[in-house]
Amino acid sequence: MVNRGVRLFPAPASGLVLLCVLLGAVRSYALELNLRDSENATCLYAKWQMNFQIQYETTSKNYKNVTVSDRGIATYKGSTCGDGKNGPRIAVQFDSGFSWTVNFTKAMTTYSIDSISFSYNTSNTAVFPEAKDKGVITVYDTVKIGIPLNNIFRCSSLSTLESNDVVHQYWGILVQAFVQNGTVSTKEFLCEKDKTATTAPIIHTTAPAPTATPTPKGKPEVGAYYVRENGTCLLANMGLQLNITQDKAVSVININPNMTDFTGSCHPQTALLRLNSSNINYLDFVFAVKNENRFYLKEVNVSLILGNGSVLSFTNSNLSYWDAPLGSSYMCNKEQTVAVSGAFQINTFDLRVQPFNVMEGKYSTAQECSLDDDTILIPIIVGAGLSGLIIVIVIAYLIGRRKSHAGYQTL
Numbered sequence: 001m002v003n004r005g006v007r008l009f010p011a012p013a014s015g016l017v018l019l020c021v022l023l024g025a026v027r028s029y030a031l032e033l034n035l036r037d038s039e040n041a042t043c044l045y046a047k048w049q050m051n052f053q054i055q056y057e058t059t060s061k062n063y064k065n066v067t068v069s070d071r072g073i074a075t076y077k078g079s080t081c082g083d084g085k086n087g088p089r090i091a092v093q094f095d096s097g098f099s100w101t102v103n104f105t106k107a108m109t110t111y112s113i114d115s116i117s118f119s120y121n122t123s124n125t126a127v128f129p130e131a132k133d134k135g136v137i138t139v140y141d142t143v144k145i146g147i148p149l150n151n152i153f154r155c156s157s158l159s160t161l162e163s164n165d166v167v168h169q170y171w172g173i174l175v176q177a178f179v180q181n182g183t184v185s186t187k188e189f190l191c192e193k194d195k196t197a198t199t200a201p202i203i204h205t206t207a208p209a210p211t212a213t214p215t216p217k218g219k220p221e222v223g224a225y226y227v228r229e230n231g232t233c234l235l236a237n238m239g240l241q242l243n244i245t246q247d248k249a250v251s252v253i254n255i256n257p258n259m260t261d262f263t264g265s266c267h268p269q270t271a272l273l274r275l276n277s278s279n280i281n282y283l284d285f286v287f288a289v290k291n292e293n294r295f296y297l298k299e300v301n302v303s304l305i306l307g308n309g310s311v312l313s314f315t316n317s318n319l320s321y322w323d324a325p326l327g328s329s330y331m332c333n334k335e336q337t338v339a340v341s342g343a344f345q346i347n348t349f350d351l352r353v354q355p356f357n358v359m360e361g362k363y364s365t366a367q368e369c370s371l372d373d374d375t376i377l378i379p380i381i382v383g384a385g386l387s388g389l390i391i392v393i394v395i396a397y398l399i400g401r402r403k404s405h406a407g408y409q410t411l
């Protein structure tokens, strides 16, 4: 993620930082929305980035500034294509208690970004410590940017909007309302700053590079998941990293266990562990029993929510991973990959799982992957053994040769 230098203030709330880490997810951190009408045709497309600096009064009669950004998980509840009476609207909710909306209106040959409203809740003490007045504050601003119909508005440069106690910053904007025939226009209408700032690299680079691969991530945190029916019947400790390939762009998401819920079910022949979070509708691990004496990971079903609100699903019910005897657990500390499809794989770290026969909520003896993985290990051992033997033979031969030609070898 390129920091374009316009993000002047780092988000202070660690919650936001956490969200960012979690949702380095879908492409860049930009907000993106593709709204469809009742006939499933795109009526509005928008992609942009923003943050807000909010000044508030504290109980000690001082003023404080905090900066919040949209980074992380946003929902778009209330966004609409509009109808005869009302124009289209983008509504975004992010972090806890922030909401942002923008209205569009239409004239004969143009449409306008009409007005923006932004609400924040000063009762949220994590973001607004010691706020004197607690409650929801909403600020309105009239923008009135006119754009020719069937043009997409682009403003890569930073735009600032000041109102009362809030300074809004927007950049990387790409928006078209009243999209015709469901096709987003290729005709761009640039904002003044982008027109004049032609030397600024920002304009050329910001074509908000959808193919940008997120920066490599560290190892994911290890989560402790379990399924409890009468007692605990399934245990799984693992760090999970999702790898999604979409239009040749790779997104790598580390699952943050702190923000992930889990459920599941246990049956004699099959067991399910289901994870979900704000950007994962579900991630199902289905375990099965084979030959009445071993278990394995048979199936993975996943449904992900993309930044633009669309849903991406993958399923594979013909897997064969994490194979171990019933009554034991499967363990693998090194990184392993579960290939669900060509476009979706799960990297696991520090894995230990027991989907059946869990006694007293504890893992049974572990079957370790490196010991179990004879397909790789045996050739290595055999290979190492063989090459060792060859080296010994060669050395013995050379020594023998050297001895027999001792007089000859003056060097």
Ligand SMILES: *[C@@H]1O[C@H](CO)[C@@H](O)[C@H](O)[C@H]1NC(C)=O
Binding pocket: 040
């Ligand atoms: C709308 O279109 C998208 C992509 O064109 C498609 O995936 C989706 O199933 C459609 N939805 C409906 C309700 O037709």
Ligand SMILES: *[C@@H]1O[C@H](CO)[C@@H](O)[C@H](O)[C@H]1NC(C)=O
Binding pocket: 053, 055, 063, 064, 065, 167
């Ligand atoms: C908060 O930011 C505003 C606008 O940048 C500035 O005028 C004000 O002095 C700042 N207040 C504090 C307490 O830093």
Ligand SMILES: *[C@@H]1O[C@H](CO)[C@@H](O)[C@H](O)[C@H]1NC(C)=O
Binding pocket: 086, 087, 089, 101, 102, 103, 114, 115, 116, 117, 140
């Ligand atoms: C958007 O339009 C709706 C209905 O026309 C209105 O109630 C609302 O106040 C408007 N919001 C903004 C931010 O202009």
Ligand SMILES: *[C@@H]1O[C@H](CO)[C@@H](O)[C@H](O)[C@H]1NC(C)=O
Binding pocket: 097, 121, 122, 123, 124, 125, 135, 136
């Ligand atoms: C504002 O935040 C407080 C504390 O988090 C919460 O109790 C309250 O319901 C929120 N108000 C609204 C309108 O969301």
Ligand SMILES: *[C@@H]1O[C@H](CO)[C@@H](O)[C@H](O)[C@H]1NC(C)=O
Binding pocket: 150, 180, 181
């Ligand atoms: C949309 O479709 C109509 C009828 O098919 C056509 O006349 C019009 O030019 C199209 N508009 C755009 C922007 O493609």
Ligand SMILES: *[C@@H]1O[C@H](CO)[C@@H](O)[C@H](O)[C@H]1NC(C)=O
Binding pocket: 229, 230
């Ligand atoms: C759980 O307990 C209920 C009764 O308390 C029993 O009917 C059920 O069979 C038990 N389930 C399992 C999986 O042991």
Ligand SMILES: *[C@@H]1O[C@H](CO)[C@@H](O)[C@H](O)[C@H]1NC(C)=O
Binding pocket: 243, 244, 245, 250, 252, 342, 345, 347
């Ligand atoms: C993600 O998947 C792609 C395509 O399969 C692969 O090239 C890339 O190395 C993977 N990255 C990680 C971190 O697993």
Ligand SMILES: *[C@@H]1O[C@H](CO)[C@@H](O)[C@H](O)[C@H]1NC(C)=O
Binding pocket: 018, 221, 256, 258
């Ligand atoms: C999750 O929570 C634990 C304990 O509350 C904390 O130690 C850990 O750093 C958190 N991890 C992340 C990724 O937030």
Ligand SMILES: *[C@@H]1O[C@H](CO)[C@@H](O)[C@H](O)[C@H]1NC(C)=O
Binding pocket: 259, 260, 261, 276, 277, 278, 279
């Ligand atoms: C997981 O799903 C449940 C039920 O569908 C929902 O209540 C919960 O909020 C979700 N958890 C997260 C972290 O989104």
Ligand SMILES: *[C@@H]1O[C@H](CO)[C@@H](O)[C@H](O)[C@H]1NC(C)=O
Binding pocket: 272, 284, 286, 300, 301, 315, 317
């Ligand atoms: C996973 O997906 C397959 C195919 O869509 C479906 O048959 C199966 O029931 C799903 N499994 C779960 C646990 O939802």
Ligand SMILES: *[C@@H]1O[C@H](CO)[C@@H](O)[C@H](O)[C@H]1NC(C)=O
Binding pocket: 034, 246, 306, 308, 309, 310
């Ligand atoms: C969301 O974005 C993805 C990738 O950019 C794209 O394939 C998908 O069609 C988009 N969804 C909608 C509803 O436009």
Ligand SMILES: *[C@@H]1O[C@H](CO)[C@@H](O)[C@H](O)[C@H]1NC(C)=O
Binding pocket: 318
């Ligand atoms: C599942 O895998 C087996 C062996 O790899 C193969 O023979 C079978 O056709 C596969 N089934 C499906 C539904 O892909």
